[in-house]
């Protein structure tokens with residue numbers, strides 16, 4: 001079991017955070033952005049950045065080559081739909097995508113929007129961890145929280 005601290009300060013103990021989220025055991029901030037039989041998209045629960053979406057499989061798998069053909073199609077369709085919604089509703093010009101197979105949870109892809117303020121932390125991949133930590137430590141005010149929730153709502157409206 002692992003103890004996870006959510007962005008609202010609540011802590012939960014779970015075997016696998018991705019399983020807990022995709023099965024509905026934990027309700028992510030703002031709820032489900034879009035969901036299919038195979039995947040579940042939600043705002044990242046730890047980093048308050050507008051439009052930061054996590055796309056997680058519902059099956060407890062770790063690696064890309066474990067996806068079935070149906071899941072592969074569903075994945076790429078969802079990824080592109082969410083990307084388009086980020087552009088059209090939030091004006092997000094660039095997104096960084098991450099997925100690591102040695103996760104302590106399970107298969108999930110991060111869609112991290114690139115905002116102007118992030119360039120203060122450098123360009124490209126090495127700036128991402130500092131950006132995320134900055135968000136988690138310094139962007140936890142009520143005003144930013146409202147922005148994050150408004151972005152979730154906008155994405156949900158566009159995608160459902």
Ligand SMILES: [Zn+2]
Pocket residue numbers: 016017018019020059060061105106
């Ligand atoms: Zn899992």
